Amino acid sequence: MAGRHSASCLPAPAPHTLQPQQVIVPFTAGICTRFEDTFVSKRATLHQIFCLIAGCSQTSPLNATALALRRCTMPSSPATPQLKLMDRQRRFELTDLFPKDPYGEPPKRHGIAELVNSGKAVELVEIEKSGHQGRRWLHFPNHQNERDTGTPANRRLLGWRKWLFEAFVPVGFPSSVSSDYAAYQTYDSLQAFFSTITSLLANRALLQGLGVGDANSSATYAMLLTVLKDATSRIATIIFAHRFGLVIEPEAKKYRFLADLFNDSAFFLELFSPYFGSFGKAAALCVGEALRAVCGVAAGASKAALSAHFAQQDNLSELNAKEASQETAIGLIGLLVGTIIVHLVENQTVVLVMMVVLVYMHLRMNLKGVRAVQLKTLNKQRASILFEWYQTMGYVLTPMKVAEMESILFWNGKITNALEEPVCRIDYARSFEDAMGTLETRGEVIVVDGFMHTRFVRPYCSPKKLADIKIIMWEGAEPQHVILAWFSAMQTAYVMEKSVPYGDARKEDFYRSKDDKGPERLIDQLHGGARDELLWEKMERYSWDLKAGSLEGGDSARISTTCSRVSVDH
Structure with a gap:
C-alpha cells in the first residue's frame, strides 16, 4: 500500500501478531478515528487489529495541529504494507502530492472523507495545538454526531464548566498559557x-x-x-x-x-x-x-x-x-x-x-x-541576581527561583564584591558624555573594551562614594551581547575594594599608548565567569529568554566603532 505522504518504513512484524501503528497526517484539526465493523453500543466488544494506513513521520510546520488516524481491519496476511518513500535530498515538487501514473490504477486513499463516509461508526479525538487530547466525538453512519462525555455526572458538569472556561479563560487552558x-x-x-x-x-x-x-x-x-x-x-x-x-x-x-x-x-x-x-x-x-x-x-x-x-x-x-x-x-x-x-x-x-x-x-x-509571575526576560535586577549566584555559588537559577528573590519596589541597584560589600553601580550610558562623566572626574575613568561593548570604570573610594561603571554597546550588538556586557561589569565589581579600586580593569596585560594623554584604554580579556559556556547553556536550558532586549532599555546609546581620527590643535 503506498502512502501519499512521506513516512518511515517499519520492520515487518512476526506472523500472527498484533501490530498497532499510528501515523500523523497534516491537517487543520487533529482527529483520531477508529472504525468498527459492527456498531452495537459504545461498549461493544469487537475483534480488531491495527494496521498502518498512510502519513508522514512528523507534522507540517504550516499547520497548528495534526490528524492522527487509526483504522481497525483484519489483514489477509501478516505481511507489512510497503510504503513509498520520498527522497528527502532532492527538491520537493508539487507533483509529489499526486499519483505518478495517472493512467494506472489509483492508489487506495485513506482520507477523512473516506473514513467519515464509510458507513461505519467513527470515534474522533480533537488534538489541541499543545498536543494534548481535547474533546471526543462519535460519528454515526446516519451522519449524526454525539459528544462522548463519559458518565451522566460528567455530562451534567460539562455544561456549566464548558461555558465557564470558554467565557473566562483562553482556549486550550492551561496548556495555552504559561504556568504562572x-x-x-x-x-x-x-x-x-x-x-x-x-x-x-x-x-x-x-x-x-x-x-x-x-x-x-x-x-x-x-x-x-x-x-x-x-x-x-x-x-x-x-x-x-x-x-x-x-x-x-x-x-x-x-x-x-x-x-x-x-x-x-x-x-x-x-x-x-x-x-x-x-x-x-x-x-x-x-x-x-x-x-x-x-x-x-x-x-x-x-x-x-x-x-x-x-x-x-x-x-x-x-x-x-x-x-x-x-x-x-x-x-x-x-x-x-x-x-x-x-x-x-x-x-x-x-x-x-x-x-x-x-x-x-x-x-x-x-x-x-x-x-x-516568573518572567523569563532579564532586566537589570534579575540579571544581577542570576550572575551573582553563579559567580559566588556556581549555580544558575531558574526563573522561578529568581522571581522568589526579586524585589518588586526597593532594589537599590548596588553591586557587591566578594566580601558582600556594596562597591559599585552599573548602568547603560544614555550618551557618550554620560559615560565619560563630568569634566572633574574624567581623569579617573578607565575605558575597557569588551566584546561588542565598552565599559567606562570609575574607581571605588569608600562606601559613601561607590564606583560607577557605564556601558556603551557597539552598533550591531545583539541582546546576548548586552547580557554579556552586564555580566562582565559585575565581574569587574566583584574584585573591587579599597586596595583595588578599579577591580579587574587594571590588569598587567593591558596596553597604554604613550602619546595618548587621555583615559587609559584597555583590551578586555576572556572572563572565566561571564563567558563561561556552562552559564549560557544552563540559561538556555532553564528557558531564559536570551533574545529579548529588555535589559538595555530604550534610552541607552550605541556607538559606531568606525570612527575617524580628528586632529585637534591646542
Missing part, C-alpha cells in the same frame, strides 16, 4: 474585587467634594472643577508616558504594582477632599485625578508586557479579551457588595477604617499576584 498564569489571575481578580468596593466609597466622597448636597455650591463650580480635573489628567498622562514609557516593559512587575498604589492614593485624596477648603478641595481632586491617569498608563503598559509573557500559542489578543471578561465579572460582584456597604455604612470613622482595610487587601493581593 492561573496564580496571577487569581490574585488579580481578588485585587479587582477590593478595588471596586474602595472606589464606591471614594466616589461618594468625590460627589460631596463636587458639591452634591451642599446648598452653597453651584453647578458652575462643579463644572469648572471637573474641567480642571480632566485637564490635569490629560497633562499627567502625556508627561508620564513620555518620561517612563521606555522603562515600563523591563520593569513590568514594579509598575504593575505602582499603578494600583497610585490609584489607592487617589482614593484617599478623594475621601478627604470634602474636609478641605475650596482651594484645597480643588488641589486634592486634581492631584487625585492625575494619579489615576498615571495609574492608567502604568497599568496598561505593564499588563501588555505581562500578557505577552503569559501567551504561549500566539493567543495574545484572546488572552487580553478573556482578562477583560474576568475583570468585568469581578467588577459586577464588587459593585453588588459595594452598593450594600455604601448603603449601610455612613459614619466617616467606619468608612475610613474600611478604606484602610480594603486598600491593604487590595495592595496585598496585587503584590502576591506580581510576585507569582
Whole structure:
C-alpha cells in the first residue's frame, strides 16, 4: 500500500501478531478515528487489529495541529504494507502530492472523507495545538454526531464548566498559557474585587467634594472643577508616558504594582477632599485625578508586557479579551457588595477604617499576584541576581527561583564584591558624555573594551562614594551581547575594594599608548565567569529568554566603532 505522504518504513512484524501503528497526517484539526465493523453500543466488544494506513513521520510546520488516524481491519496476511518513500535530498515538487501514473490504477486513499463516509461508526479525538487530547466525538453512519462525555455526572458538569472556561479563560487552558498564569489571575481578580468596593466609597466622597448636597455650591463650580480635573489628567498622562514609557516593559512587575498604589492614593485624596477648603478641595481632586491617569498608563503598559509573557500559542489578543471578561465579572460582584456597604455604612470613622482595610487587601493581593509571575526576560535586577549566584555559588537559577528573590519596589541597584560589600553601580550610558562623566572626574575613568561593548570604570573610594561603571554597546550588538556586557561589569565589581579600586580593569596585560594623554584604554580579556559556556547553556536550558532586549532599555546609546581620527590643535 503506498502512502501519499512521506513516512518511515517499519520492520515487518512476526506472523500472527498484533501490530498497532499510528501515523500523523497534516491537517487543520487533529482527529483520531477508529472504525468498527459492527456498531452495537459504545461498549461493544469487537475483534480488531491495527494496521498502518498512510502519513508522514512528523507534522507540517504550516499547520497548528495534526490528524492522527487509526483504522481497525483484519489483514489477509501478516505481511507489512510497503510504503513509498520520498527522497528527502532532492527538491520537493508539487507533483509529489499526486499519483505518478495517472493512467494506472489509483492508489487506495485513506482520507477523512473516506473514513467519515464509510458507513461505519467513527470515534474522533480533537488534538489541541499543545498536543494534548481535547474533546471526543462519535460519528454515526446516519451522519449524526454525539459528544462522548463519559458518565451522566460528567455530562451534567460539562455544561456549566464548558461555558465557564470558554467565557473566562483562553482556549486550550492551561496548556495555552504559561504556568504562572492561573496564580496571577487569581490574585488579580481578588485585587479587582477590593478595588471596586474602595472606589464606591471614594466616589461618594468625590460627589460631596463636587458639591452634591451642599446648598452653597453651584453647578458652575462643579463644572469648572471637573474641567480642571480632566485637564490635569490629560497633562499627567502625556508627561508620564513620555518620561517612563521606555522603562515600563523591563520593569513590568514594579509598575504593575505602582499603578494600583497610585490609584489607592487617589482614593484617599478623594475621601478627604470634602474636609478641605475650596482651594484645597480643588488641589486634592486634581492631584487625585492625575494619579489615576498615571495609574492608567502604568497599568496598561505593564499588563501588555505581562500578557505577552503569559501567551504561549500566539493567543495574545484572546488572552487580553478573556482578562477583560474576568475583570468585568469581578467588577459586577464588587459593585453588588459595594452598593450594600455604601448603603449601610455612613459614619466617616467606619468608612475610613474600611478604606484602610480594603486598600491593604487590595495592595496585598496585587503584590502576591506580581510576585507569582516568573518572567523569563532579564532586566537589570534579575540579571544581577542570576550572575551573582553563579559567580559566588556556581549555580544558575531558574526563573522561578529568581522571581522568589526579586524585589518588586526597593532594589537599590548596588553591586557587591566578594566580601558582600556594596562597591559599585552599573548602568547603560544614555550618551557618550554620560559615560565619560563630568569634566572633574574624567581623569579617573578607565575605558575597557569588551566584546561588542565598552565599559567606562570609575574607581571605588569608600562606601559613601561607590564606583560607577557605564556601558556603551557597539552598533550591531545583539541582546546576548548586552547580557554579556552586564555580566562582565559585575565581574569587574566583584574584585573591587579599597586596595583595588578599579577591580579587574587594571590588569598587567593591558596596553597604554604613550602619546595618548587621555583615559587609559584597555583590551578586555576572556572572563572565566561571564563567558563561561556552562552559564549560557544552563540559561538556555532553564528557558531564559536570551533574545529579548529588555535589559538595555530604550534610552541607552550605541556607538559606531568606525570612527575617524580628528586632529585637534591646542
